Each structure stands twice: as C-alpha cells, then as structure tokens.
Amino acid sequence: MNTPSRYALRILATLSVAASAGTAIAAPSCGTDPVVLNAYFETGFPLPTRLSEEFTKQFPNVTFDIKEDQFANMMENSPRILSEDNAPDLIRLPSLTDLVANNLLLNLDTYFTEFGWDKFPAGQLVQLRVEEGGRPRGTGSLFGMGLNYSMTGVFYNKALAEQIGMTEPPKTVAELDALLAKAKEAGIQPIMQWNKGTAGLAFPLQNLMGAYGPPEPINDWIFQKDGATINTPEALKAAEHLDGWIKAGYFPPDANAIEYFQMMSRFIGGEGLFMFNGDWESGNLDTNAKDKFGFFIMPSAEEGGRHASMSAPLSYGIGAKAANPDCAAFFLDWVATNEEARKINVAVGGSNPGGPADMAIPPVEPGSVTEQSLAAGAQLAQDNGAMDFIANATGAIFAAGWTPELQKMIGGQQTATGLLEAVQKEYETQLSR
Amino acid sequence: MTENASSVPDARHQIPLPAARRGRRKSLTAWLFITPAFLFYAAFVLVPLIMSLYYSFLRWDGIGEARFHGLTNYITVLTDSDLLQIIGNAFQLVLYFTIIPVGLGLAVASAIRGQMNGRFGMATRTILFLPQVIPLVAAGIAWSWMFASTGLVNQALKSVGLSSWVKGWLGDFVWALPAVGVIGAWVLLGLCTMLLVTGITKIDTSLYEAARLDGARPWHEFRYITLPGLRQEIGVCITVTVIAALASFDIVYISTQGGPGITTTVPGLEIYRLAFAHRQVGLASALAIVLMVLVLLSIAPVQWFTRDKK
Amino acid sequence: MKSATTNTLLARALIVLLMAITLLPFLSMLSAALAPAGSYPNGLQWPADPQWGNFVRAFEVAKMDQLLLSSGLIVLGVVPVAVLLATMAGYGLAKLTTDKYKWLYLAFVFGLTLPFEAVITPLYYEVRAMGLLNTRFAIILPLIGLYMPFGVYWMRAHFLNVPQDLSEAAQIDGATRWTEFWYVQVPLARPAIMSLTILLFLWTWNQFLLPVVLVQDPMQRTMAGALGAFQGQWGTDIPLLCAGSLLILTPTVVIFLIFQRQFVAALMQGAVKG
Incomplete structure (x- = not known):
C-alpha cells in the first residue's frame, strides 16, 4: 500500500467509526495524546503484533508495550495479571467465565453500542457473551472481541497424500480411517499432533465429537448451562474412536513430548500426512511452504451429514483495571473494520476476519491453504456447526482436565470412559467453587 | 561465655x-x-x-470473600489421590536427587582418597561446580534440549544401535520423572562429590593402613572406615539434596510443566498453580504447610543420625 | 601420596567421566545455538555454517543490557543490606545474649529449611498490599527477609569461634559496642562475610520463584526470572533459546571463573553449615 492511500484509509476509518456511532455521541478513540497500550499476547503467533504495528503506523500517537507468553502460561497467569494495578489494556483471553466471575474484564456493552457492533453477524460474538456472575456463557453482556474467527480442521501434506492415492478430501469418518490405515501401511506417520504442555489431542477429539453428534450439547457444556455434561453417548463414541487411533499407532509415539511448535516444524518438514489444527496456521503454511499443504473440514459420520467443528474467535479482552480502555476498544473495532487490518488479518492469520456482515473477506490467492480453510469456514457456517473449544469450558479445565487425561490416554493409562468421567468430575468440582 | x-x-x-x-x-x-x-x-x-497457616483454614479464591473451611483443605491434601501422587512424586525425586550424587560422590571419594591438587584438581573443581553456579532454570532448559526428540540423549542411543530406546523422555509416563531426577542429580553431583572428596582427606590414613595389615577387603574398609568417617559430610549432602528434591520448582516448571498427566507435578508447582491459576488459595496454603512439615520431618532424622553422635 | 595405582587411575577416569557429563549439556546447547534460527537441530552436531549471529540476535531480543542492569540493581539492593543485618544479628546473638535468648536464635534457625513455596502465596498478597508488585522491591525486600535464617546462622557460627578475650580487650580500651563491632569484629570476620556475600549474590541472581510470581515485567526481574520469560517468549525457536540461555549464563560463569577459589570454598562451607 502506498502512502497517500494510507491517509485516505485513515480518514475512511475515522468516518466509518463516526458513522456507526450515530450523530450525537462521538465514538471512543485513542485521541491525539501519546498512548502506550499495555498488551499481553500469545507467543508464536505474529498476527497481533503485525496488527499493532500497522495501527501505530496509522495512529502514530499510539504505541504498544507487548509482553508475550506461551498459551499454557497465559492460562495460569491471566487471572493474576488482570487483578493487578497495571492490568493489560489488551489481553489474549484463554477463557472467559472465571475472569468475568471475578470482575477482571471490562464489560464491552457500551462499546458495542458506540461502535455499532450490532452490524456484525450476531453469531460471531455469541461465544464472547457471559451472563452476570460468569455463567452461563453464550448470552448476556459482551466481554471480548475476536481479532479473527478461526476454525479447526485437518491439514494434509499434498505429496504424502498423493503417495497413498488420496485424490480428494475424505467425505466420511470411515474414509478418513481408511486413509489413516493406508498411510500407516505405507510407513508414513498418519497424524502429526502435539500433546505436551497442552493437549493437542483435544482437536481430533472435538472433531470426532462433531462428527458423531450435534454441536449443541457440547456448546451447552462449554457455556456452563445447568446440568450439562460432556459424558454423553456421542462423546463417548468419539473418545473411543480417538482411542482406536491411538491404539492403531496413528499418532507419533512421542506425542507427549512434542510441543505445539515442534509439531508445526515437523509437519512442515514433511513428517505426518495429517495434522489436526486451526486455520490460524493457513497463512503461515502459505508463506513458508507454498503449495505443499491443503486443508479440509472434518468429515461427518455419514456422507452429506452435518459438519461440526471447533470454531472460535481469537478472543481479546480489556482489563477491568486497564488504563486505556477506550483506545483498546478502538483498536479492536479497527481490526474488524479497517481494510488494511483485514488484509493483514487474512494474509498473516489465514482466518476469517469477521467484522460487519456487509464487508467482504479480502481476496486470497487461488489454490492456497487459506482459500481452502476459508471455504471450509463457509461450509461450517452453512451447517451452523460451530462449537467453542472444549478446553475453554472453565478457566482450568484445559490444564487440570483435558491435558493430563489426554496425556494419560495416549500413554495408554486412560480409557475413553475414564477420560470423560475424569473431565466431567473436574468440571463439576470447578463449577462448585 | x-x-x-x-x-x-x-x-x-x-x-x-x-x-x-x-x-x-x-x-x-x-x-x-x-x-x-x-x-x-x-x-x-x-x-x-502465619498467614499461610490462616489461609489454609479458608475457602478463598483470592479475590472475593473468604469463608472458614475448617480442616477440609488438609483433609483434601491428605486424601485426594492426585495430591497424594504429587507429594509422592517429590519423594521419588529424592531417590534421584540424593542417591545418584551421594553414590557417585562416595565412589569417587573412596577411589581417590586424597587431596585433589594441581591443575587437574583445579579443573575438576571448576567444572564440577558449574551446575551450582548457573540458575536451575538454565539447567532445565539445557536438559530439556538434551532429552528432546532430536536431542543428544536420543542421538547417542541411535549411534550405539539402541534406536528402539529413542523416545520423548520428558513426555513419557515411565521416564519423565526419572528424567527430571537426572536433571537434579546433574546439578547436585559436583557439590556432593567435592564435599565427600574433601571430607575423606580428613580421615586418618593410618586407619586404612591398619585395616590393610589386618587383611581387610576394600568393601570392609569402605563400610567400617570411610562411611563412618564421612558421616557428617554424607549428612550434609543428604540434607541439601533432600530439600532440593522436596522443594523443587524451577526445573519442573521449565522442563515438563508437571506433565505428562501429573507424573512430574511436584508440590511446589502445584502450590503455585492452585494459588494463582486455579484460585484455590486455601488448598494451596494447606499444601504449603504440609510441604514445610514434610521437609522438616525428612531432615530431622538425617541431622540426628549424622551430627549428634559425634 | 602413592604413585598411580589402579585405584587412582579408576578415580581419575571416573572424574573425567563426571566432568564430561557436566559439560555435555553446555556443549549441546552451544551446537544448537549455532544452528540456523528457527530450525530443529540435532543434539550435538557442529553446524556446517555456524550462525554466531544468533548470539547477537539473542542479545537484542533478550535486551541483555537491561537485564544485566536489572539483576545488578536487585543484587545491590539485597546483598549489602542482608549481609550487614545478618552480621549484626549474628554478632548480637553470639556475643551479647544469654541462654535466655536461645529461642530467638531458634526462631531464626527454624527458617533454614523453609521452602520458599511455603510463603509465596501470602508474600504475593503482602507485597501487593504494599503496592510494590511489579517493582524490583517486590523481589528485594522479601529476599532480605528470606536470607536472614541462613545469614544469621552463618555469622553467629563465625562469631562463636572468635575468642572472647578479643572482645574484652576492645572493651577495656573503652570502645563502645558499636565501634568495637565495626572496627574490630567486622574486619576480622572478612572471610565469613566474603563467603556470605558470594552465596547471597548467587542465590539472588538465580532466584526464580519470586520474580515469576511477583514481577511480570522481565526487565524488572533477576537473571533467572528473565530467563524464564525468555523461554516463554522464544522457547519456540531452539537455536535462539539456546543462544539466549548461554548469554544469560555468561555473567555468573565469568565471575565464578575469576573468583573460583572463593566460590568453591563458599559453596562447600555454605552447604556444610547450612
């Protein structure tokens, strides 16, 4: 983008903000005085930093003081950091409910009105709404915004797929099973998946849950609706299926020692036919390994069945004690509505940038992974199959429930039934606090 | 006086x-x-x-209102199977943190049985003390890399034809805890060795000569002269290493984060998590008090056996 | 000493083996640190094209200069105060009190085996109430308190060994307690003070739990705490992580090599007495 048009954009951005704010009230902004936004981002994902750089370019009075940490650490640290005096203005939210229950996050309802976020498809923001007191989620006030809206599916290595004769993505779970078996037979690592630090097996597990049953009961569980349980017959089928994959040796034997980024580097390095992961890696794969990988949505159990998959906003919130809430909110609005920001979002992140319903997704290169994952996202929206991440049900369910239990499962120390029972028990303990 | x-x-x-x-x-x-x-x-x-003790009787999330919770937290610490396993992990670490350094240190000391002087002695001291000087965090990072899938340990196994042994050590249910133990042993090895080597020079050499004249076997020399002579130094080594094992935090935090499952979670890490991530300040404090008492109880007999009899 | 018998040969072989085991992790880190940034190198393999630039990059991203300054400030805040207070109290307990005050000494000694984890939760709330969270004082003040058991124990043990008549002689000369302490006892206690200083320096520099809990900003932390944050932020890039770790190790290792004799003596005595 050349310089003059950046000015034009800035004016446009200001105009669109002013327009959506109505006539009387001027929407919050970053003003003209120097502002330093205190930000807490997740390590290893360049998108938020790239967006912040672009933002500073457009609004030079705003700079960012960015701290980064790995996801597992963020889950443990965020309540403490948000409760301190210099709470972050912008923070990547691993999970919402506990933070809301403890009044650590700013209620964004006024910004919702002022910025006119009602023009965004309502479904986009559902996962970011929480009732007073922290539960249930899915309704109530808005406590976060997505930098983008991502989904999980299956990445595949095109060369290895060709080697085992996979010409098109599988249409049923049975077809997927057949491909896995073929890969195993051919001496190819069928799935590359991480399971150290946090449990990467949660992705295939939730995908299988989506294949075996409707997403609604799972969302109810994640949103902490009364009486919800993860220990359902459908979920059990999914867990048993996953255990079958483990027993068949489809996952790397040292999965419990593989961290997320090791998985990425090994998968890009050609190890593994499939990888269950989110479209936030599409941009990365397009940039660093052009034309080598593809993406498909997790197939349903029956051909033509309803697709359901984990799909969640890359959620960011504003600390209740933040020093610059207006500016932070303005940034979140800018990310969703500014053309340049949306371009960066798709190019770097690879996910749907969200935003107002009438704003088109910036064009992507034909044949790219990003194109395929965006198409999969459209398919998911059509089937109304979005589920939040099962690891986001409570603040500690990932660290204290899914991660240790799935690590046990892949280590041959936990059964499908035991897994769901243990996680449900941990869930109930945490809700009873 | x-x-x-x-x-x-x-x-x-x-x-x-x-x-x-x-x-x-x-x-x-x-x-x-x-x-x-x-x-x-x-x-x-x-x-x-005192505050820890007070918190340990509360049910408190650290932010909202606290409620009196009686002995419930202590009962949880002493009955919950996960927490018991976590305490057990710390005692398993004692095996590695203590036995390896003390055992190897004794072997070196009784083999050398003399002052380490000159350039060799100096080099030995300098190198063996390096792990004592660096932060435990650094030891954790270095060894995470040693134990990584492509790390030196697996590389060495492959090169001697033991490819079937290659594994992700820190993610293995059987091997993760021993691997963490090895890291601690590595840190403490030099200190114990040097303490014991220095200690053995203080034993009167005529004792060994007399024993040899009596036709004593090396084992007997070791059993009846070296061990009693080094009682105090051994006591010191055991005390230092046992505390290091029971109160470990840094190494585990860096190398395994307590996984896989909870096989390497230790009380120190669990206190930190309970208090700051899971917001169970009361339970965390009860575990903290129990940990403190366990350390005291483990150290007391060592001190009694190795010091007072002199 | 006898000539090289099988025993001493065996001992030497054993020691060389131990030295090798001690050094291997460092070498393995070095070889990884020289691999191309972002790659997944092998355990120990000299790279064809060593990337010394990784160290430069690690120095920049870790902001080593600021880290050194921060750790230095914390050490300066902790060590002189802690050593002075411990020396005074050690002297007071050894020379100025009767058995009636044994409980005071025991109260200090009680803290010797205390794991820091046992007090970290209340310390967090205490430091927060004092408004010191996320400042260097959040590390400095608690550390001074936490070092008192060892410091007092250590200095008392030293002063107990000072012959009584020395202090009597000073008194006959009309010196007040304070000048006696300052001009007679402290200079004589220099070796003990030196060792204590070295130990407290190392423990402060390498302290991890306090910075992790009490200070979020790596630039306000100790070296070990900063290394933890560095791993959090750059742990995904093995060569850079190894380069940064080695850099962060360097200052203590250099100081250790310079004061090798004193360090070894201090660490060994520290263990024996502690």
Whole structure:
C-alpha cells in the first residue's frame, strides 16, 4: 500500500467509526495524546503484533508495550495479571467465565453500542457473551472481541497424500480411517499432533465429537448451562474412536513430548500426512511452504451429514483495571473494520476476519491453504456447526482436565470412559467453587 | 561465655555498675543489633508463614470473600489421590536427587582418597561446580534440549544401535520423572562429590593402613572406615539434596510443566498453580504447610543420625 | 601420596567421566545455538555454517543490557543490606545474649529449611498490599527477609569461634559496642562475610520463584526470572533459546571463573553449615 492511500484509509476509518456511532455521541478513540497500550499476547503467533504495528503506523500517537507468553502460561497467569494495578489494556483471553466471575474484564456493552457492533453477524460474538456472575456463557453482556474467527480442521501434506492415492478430501469418518490405515501401511506417520504442555489431542477429539453428534450439547457444556455434561453417548463414541487411533499407532509415539511448535516444524518438514489444527496456521503454511499443504473440514459420520467443528474467535479482552480502555476498544473495532487490518488479518492469520456482515473477506490467492480453510469456514457456517473449544469450558479445565487425561490416554493409562468421567468430575468440582 | 562477658569491668566507670543494670544495658545493645534482621525476618517470613497457616483454614479464591473451611483443605491434601501422587512424586525425586550424587560422590571419594591438587584438581573443581553456579532454570532448559526428540540423549542411543530406546523422555509416563531426577542429580553431583572428596582427606590414613595389615577387603574398609568417617559430610549432602528434591520448582516448571498427566507435578508447582491459576488459595496454603512439615520431618532424622553422635 | 595405582587411575577416569557429563549439556546447547534460527537441530552436531549471529540476535531480543542492569540493581539492593543485618544479628546473638535468648536464635534457625513455596502465596498478597508488585522491591525486600535464617546462622557460627578475650580487650580500651563491632569484629570476620556475600549474590541472581510470581515485567526481574520469560517468549525457536540461555549464563560463569577459589570454598562451607 502506498502512502497517500494510507491517509485516505485513515480518514475512511475515522468516518466509518463516526458513522456507526450515530450523530450525537462521538465514538471512543485513542485521541491525539501519546498512548502506550499495555498488551499481553500469545507467543508464536505474529498476527497481533503485525496488527499493532500497522495501527501505530496509522495512529502514530499510539504505541504498544507487548509482553508475550506461551498459551499454557497465559492460562495460569491471566487471572493474576488482570487483578493487578497495571492490568493489560489488551489481553489474549484463554477463557472467559472465571475472569468475568471475578470482575477482571471490562464489560464491552457500551462499546458495542458506540461502535455499532450490532452490524456484525450476531453469531460471531455469541461465544464472547457471559451472563452476570460468569455463567452461563453464550448470552448476556459482551466481554471480548475476536481479532479473527478461526476454525479447526485437518491439514494434509499434498505429496504424502498423493503417495497413498488420496485424490480428494475424505467425505466420511470411515474414509478418513481408511486413509489413516493406508498411510500407516505405507510407513508414513498418519497424524502429526502435539500433546505436551497442552493437549493437542483435544482437536481430533472435538472433531470426532462433531462428527458423531450435534454441536449443541457440547456448546451447552462449554457455556456452563445447568446440568450439562460432556459424558454423553456421542462423546463417548468419539473418545473411543480417538482411542482406536491411538491404539492403531496413528499418532507419533512421542506425542507427549512434542510441543505445539515442534509439531508445526515437523509437519512442515514433511513428517505426518495429517495434522489436526486451526486455520490460524493457513497463512503461515502459505508463506513458508507454498503449495505443499491443503486443508479440509472434518468429515461427518455419514456422507452429506452435518459438519461440526471447533470454531472460535481469537478472543481479546480489556482489563477491568486497564488504563486505556477506550483506545483498546478502538483498536479492536479497527481490526474488524479497517481494510488494511483485514488484509493483514487474512494474509498473516489465514482466518476469517469477521467484522460487519456487509464487508467482504479480502481476496486470497487461488489454490492456497487459506482459500481452502476459508471455504471450509463457509461450509461450517452453512451447517451452523460451530462449537467453542472444549478446553475453554472453565478457566482450568484445559490444564487440570483435558491435558493430563489426554496425556494419560495416549500413554495408554486412560480409557475413553475414564477420560470423560475424569473431565466431567473436574468440571463439576470447578463449577462448585 | 556470656557469663564472662558480663563480668568485664566497664572502663568508663571506676565503680562497677550493679549487675542488673549492666545486664539491662547489655540486652538493650543486643536488641539493637538483632532487631533489624528480626524485623525483616518477621515481615517476610514469619508473618507470611502465619498467614499461610490462616489461609489454609479458608475457602478463598483470592479475590472475593473468604469463608472458614475448617480442616477440609488438609483433609483434601491428605486424601485426594492426585495430591497424594504429587507429594509422592517429590519423594521419588529424592531417590534421584540424593542417591545418584551421594553414590557417585562416595565412589569417587573412596577411589581417590586424597587431596585433589594441581591443575587437574583445579579443573575438576571448576567444572564440577558449574551446575551450582548457573540458575536451575538454565539447567532445565539445557536438559530439556538434551532429552528432546532430536536431542543428544536420543542421538547417542541411535549411534550405539539402541534406536528402539529413542523416545520423548520428558513426555513419557515411565521416564519423565526419572528424567527430571537426572536433571537434579546433574546439578547436585559436583557439590556432593567435592564435599565427600574433601571430607575423606580428613580421615586418618593410618586407619586404612591398619585395616590393610589386618587383611581387610576394600568393601570392609569402605563400610567400617570411610562411611563412618564421612558421616557428617554424607549428612550434609543428604540434607541439601533432600530439600532440593522436596522443594523443587524451577526445573519442573521449565522442563515438563508437571506433565505428562501429573507424573512430574511436584508440590511446589502445584502450590503455585492452585494459588494463582486455579484460585484455590486455601488448598494451596494447606499444601504449603504440609510441604514445610514434610521437609522438616525428612531432615530431622538425617541431622540426628549424622551430627549428634559425634 | 602413592604413585598411580589402579585405584587412582579408576578415580581419575571416573572424574573425567563426571566432568564430561557436566559439560555435555553446555556443549549441546552451544551446537544448537549455532544452528540456523528457527530450525530443529540435532543434539550435538557442529553446524556446517555456524550462525554466531544468533548470539547477537539473542542479545537484542533478550535486551541483555537491561537485564544485566536489572539483576545488578536487585543484587545491590539485597546483598549489602542482608549481609550487614545478618552480621549484626549474628554478632548480637553470639556475643551479647544469654541462654535466655536461645529461642530467638531458634526462631531464626527454624527458617533454614523453609521452602520458599511455603510463603509465596501470602508474600504475593503482602507485597501487593504494599503496592510494590511489579517493582524490583517486590523481589528485594522479601529476599532480605528470606536470607536472614541462613545469614544469621552463618555469622553467629563465625562469631562463636572468635575468642572472647578479643572482645574484652576492645572493651577495656573503652570502645563502645558499636565501634568495637565495626572496627574490630567486622574486619576480622572478612572471610565469613566474603563467603556470605558470594552465596547471597548467587542465590539472588538465580532466584526464580519470586520474580515469576511477583514481577511480570522481565526487565524488572533477576537473571533467572528473565530467563524464564525468555523461554516463554522464544522457547519456540531452539537455536535462539539456546543462544539466549548461554548469554544469560555468561555473567555468573565469568565471575565464578575469576573468583573460583572463593566460590568453591563458599559453596562447600555454605552447604556444610547450612
């Protein structure tokens, strides 16, 4: 983008903000005085930093003081950091409910009105709404915004797929099973998946849950609706299926020692036919390994069945004690509505940038992974199959429930039934606090 | 000796002051010397310790209102299977942190049985002490890399034809805890070795000569001369290493984060998680008090066996 | 000493083996640190094209200069105060009190085996109430308190070994307690003070739990705490992580090599007495 048009954009951005704010009230902004936004981002994902750089370019009075940490650490640290005096203005939210229950996050309802976020498809923001007191989620006030809206599916290595004769993505779970078996037979690592630090097996597990049953009961569980349980017959089928994959040796034997980024580097390095992961890696794969990988949505159990998959906003919130809430909110609005920001979002992140319903997704290169994952996202929206991440049900369910239990499962120390029972028990303990 | 001190005539007064007044003046000076240290100690150790004890009877998320919870937290610590396993992990670590350094240290000491002088001795000291100087965090990072899938341990196994042994050590249910133990042993090895090597030079060599004349086997020399002679040093090594194992945090935090499952979670890490991530301040505090008591209980017999008999 | 018998040969072989085991992790880190940034190198393999630039990059991203300054400030805040207070109290307990005050000494000694984890939770709330969270004082003040048990124990043990008549002689000369302490006892206690200083320096520099809990900003932390944050932020890039770790190790290792004799003595005595 050349310089003059950046000015034009800035004016446009200001105009669109002013327009959506109505006539009387001027929407919050970053003003003209120097502002330093205190930000807490997740390590290893360049998108938020790239967006912040672009933002500073457009609004030079705003700079960012960015701290980064790995996801597992963020889950443990965020309540403490948000409760301190210099709470972050912008923070990547691993999970919402506990933070809301403890009044650590700013209620964004006024910004919702002022910025006119009602023009965004309502479904986009559902996962970011929480009732007073922290539960249930899915309704109530808005406590976060997505930098983008991502989904999980299956990445595949095109060369290895060709080697085992996979010409098109599988249409049923049975077809997927057949491909896995073929890969195993051919001496190819069928799935590359991480399971150290946090449990990467949660992705295939939730995908299988989506294949075996409707997403609604799972969302109810994640949103902490009364009486919800993860220990359902459908979920059990999914867990048993996953255990079958483990027993068949489809996952790397040292999965419990593989961290997320090791998985990425090994998968890009050609190890593994499939990888269950989110479209936030599409941009990365397009940039660093052009034309080598593809993406498909997790197939349903029956051909033509309803697709359901984990799909969640890359959620960011504003600390209740933040020093610059207006500016932070303005940034979140800018990310969703500014053309340049949306371009960066798709190019770097690879996910749907969200935003107002009438704003088109910036064009992507034909044949790219990003194109395929965006198409999969459209398919998911059509089937109304979005589920939040099962690891986001409570603040500690990932660290204290899914991660240790799935690590046990892949280590041959936990059964499908035991897994769901243990996680449900941990869930109930945490809700009873 | 204090008796002597108080009988010292005060040079500024020709007539000795009454004993009571002298004593009072002296205890006042004593207080002036001791109080600053005590204030810091009280403010940042004793008060927090009492608060820990107080929290341990509460049900508190650290933000909202606290409720009295009786002994429930302690009952949880002593009955919850996960927490018991976590405490057990710490004691398993003792096996590695303590036995490897002390065992290898004894082997070296009884083999060398003499002062390590010259350039070789100096090089030995310098190198063996390196792990003591660096942060445990660094040891954790270095060894995470050693144990990584492509790390040196697996590389070495492959090169000697043991490819079937190659594994992700820190993610393996059977091997993760021993691997963490090896890291601790590596850190403590040099210190114990040097302590024992220095200690053995203090044993009267004539004892060994007499034993040899009596036709004693090396094992007997070791059993009846070396071990008793090194009792104090062994006690020191055991004390230091046991505390390091039971109160471990840094190494585990960096290398495994307590996984896989909870096979390498130790009380120190669990206290941190419970208090700050899971917001169960009461339970965390109860575990903290239990940990403190366990350390005291484990150290007391070692101290008693190795010091008082002298 | 006898000539090289099988025993001493065996001992030497054993020691060389131990030295090798001690050094291997460092070498393995070095070889990884020289691999191309972002790659997944092998355990120990000299790279064809060593990337010394990784160290430069690690120095920049870790902001080593600021880290050194921060750790230095913390050490300066902790060590002189802690050593002074411990020396005074050690002297007071050894020379100025009767058995009536044994409980005071025992109160200090009680803290010797205390794991820091046992007080970290209340310390957090205490430091927060004092408004010191996320400042260097959040590390400095608690550390002074936490070092008192060892410091006092250590200095008291030294002063107990000072012959009584020395202090009597000073008194006859008309010195007040304070000048006696300052001009007679402290200079004589220099070796003990030196060792204590070295130990407290190392423990402060390498302290991890306090910075992790009490200070979020790596630039306000100790070296070990900063290394933890560095791993959090750059742990995904093995060569950079190894380069950064080695850099962060360097200052203590250099100081250790310079004062090797004193360090070894201090660490060994520290262990024996502690």
